[in-house]
Amino acid sequence: MNQQEVARAVRRRQFLLQTAGLAGATAAFGLTGCETREDVKLDLLVASYDKSVGASIGDQWDKVVSTFEKQHAGIRINLERVPYDEIDRTLARRVEEGRAPDIAQSNIFAPYAEDGLLYDMTKLFDIVTQADFIRSFTEAGTVDSATYGIPFLASTPRLFYNKELFRRARVGGAPTSWDELRKAARALKSIGVKTPYGLQFGPEAADDEALSWLLAAGGGYMGDTAQYDFATAANTEALTWLRDEFVGEGLAGAAPAKLNRTDAYAQFLGGEIGMLIAHPVLMGAADQAKVPYAHAPFPGKDGGAAAPLGLSDWLMAFKRGGHRKECGTFLSFLYSGKSALAYGGSQSALPVTYSASDAATGNPSEQPLSAFVEQLSDAQFAPVNMRSWPAVRETIRADVGRAVTEGGEPGTVLAALDKAAAEAEVKAATS
Template sequence: MQRRYTSLAAAGIVAALTLTLSGCGGGQGQVTLKLVAADYGDGSGPGSRQYWSELTRAFEKKHPDIKIDVDVYSWKEVDKKVADLVRKGQAPDLAQIGAYVDYAADGKLYSADELLSIPVQADLQPALAEAGEVGRVQYGIPFAASTRRLFYNKKLFAEAGITEAPKSWDDVAEDAELLKKRGVKTPYALPLGPEETQAETLNWLISGGGGYTDEIGKYAIDSPANVKTFTWLRDELVGKGLTGGDPAGLNRADAFAGFADGDVGMLNGHPALIKQAEAKGIDYGTADLPGRKGPATSTLGVSDWMMAFKQNGHRAQAGKFLDYVYDDANVLSFSRDFGLLPVTTSGAQKMAGDHRFGHLQDFVGPLRDAQFYPANKTSWPEVAKSVKSQMGAAVGPKGDPSSTLADLQNTADAADTAGS
């Protein structure tokens, strides 16, 4: 089994907050937190700007000695923005981005227990808190999370005579055959294009009893279980024309759009697909990921991270703000606005009993046992890049999963050695 580590893309908000002493008229000890946040919005509304505006206004009312100035950047910009600030010696006090490990490895971050109050830190979901650890010390504070489930089009299933969601790989193949005979354009969407191949790959590795790493966190990409998984995909789905085309050319966004348009019978998806499908009036269901012989015992989890830099020395003020950010009301407000999962145990419990969250509730339970990217490894970005460029071809007509996975293992081992 793969050790639980995280990284969302799942999809995201990123924040960098710079604490600076305010000028005249602010009173002694007053500071300003510069918040640089990534936008989780879909372009149809004010997005993250409104969320942070309302939250910071309420925080400032309770804490007049701390002011917060917010700038919002797209996910395409925000990681580089923070990296550039750090490189220039102008590290933000707080950043909410996709990866924390490089900064932790360089000794630039406060640990979570130096920032959060004991009740707030204890309330973080254990799997996510563990995923933020480097050397058993937590530096990455989970901010937003998602898991994966199987989405299926109920109307297409009924027209093909399928009465329930598939539970095993054999069920997936049989149902895909029925959908194909019914004329469904893409019976099973398998997005192994360059956008998010690392996620789709891990979905399948998990359901086949493998993963990117073993129980002690060592890369095990070319394990026998992983080779069997991708050999099955090549022979039983792609090779039989059940994926509607070449998976190497299909990105996640296009697969999701196809499902929302009614052209896809089933696919692995995260909570953002809920809103997309419902907006198009798709009658859909979700189910546990099918496994080799039955439902998979785990699923992919993805998280974005909050972290605090030491450079400006405003640990106490940053910690006070973070305690407020992780209050249940704020956590659930963010989840409701952007279709993501609460990272706190109390927030997850409240979501599970609230009908307003609809199908989103189904994604909360799997977070407890989810497996994550090995984001605590400085080598992971290089490995993920290689996975994106190679895994799609492994299931093509000339694909050789064993050889591809062996090449990726060599890349991972070399990157891991260089990083250490």
């Protein structure tokens, strides 16, 4: 048995312990024991989703809460749903008003961690459960050497392509380099495909799309000193290539700087886009629409698989209510056994623990997820653990599209991002 198989066996043993209730029971009794106060109410603030692609994520909350309450007398969950696009603002307002929930879902956790408002993972989970979280995700949730952002509804994208359009364009298979990506896009254009590649540089998710390309060229948003560093040679070369070799040739549609993720997914399902970076949530919609698709790793600039982008929502436990033990009991339940699989292993989101990942890839009904799950350990993140990131992210979304459009200057745009990031850092330090 090689080292990888040994590690996998150890993780699977942890999963079996959890599904048998042993790990969850250890966490619960270790954190609460007989000291759990009667009739404690935990306020749980989560996001709700519309009926667009991926609407099913988060739908399991009612069942999870009901099952938890049946197994944990004396702890009641006050579940509140807020529309996804309002969750960050709602949480910020509640915290500002001194009404922070006990547990909340959000895209943002670093400011609350830096302000000392959150419990870190060591105060919530036992050692076995802490070790079961996929390391790349817990590292992304770490602020000042402690993990406060608990990964939830994880994802990592791959290159989706329409197999029928590829067949008609006589493209033999998934591109494995940027040169092959361009050749495939040219072939798709030659048969009349409206948007050979769906470059999602619109304001909805331009930061994710851009980072995928920068990672594929050996760049990124951060330098070696854990500070923002946009105007690097690798980043400049990547955006220049996109401007000249892709967008300039009409291979990314008429207006890539305006193309949002939701619209791109809809156009792929309608056969108007030949290929694009997309998350596993697109699979279910494509299956339902009977689109003949396949997916592959996003190619590195010079060949091979690029470093995959990691995305996650985050759960966090606030100190305000003084319910550390009860929060730990609920979260330990959520991330163990069948509960963990409910929030990962569907086509809406990926598991964030090794044990649930093993279970998802080992379940025949979940085999379509395997390729995505296998990318998780190597996932690279935007600097979500920096207080300034929300402001920097908005600047990227607003400005990065200008770098690849006609007349755009990638070097100038990237230098402006460095300046904006420096200003955001100063503002964050004084807020």
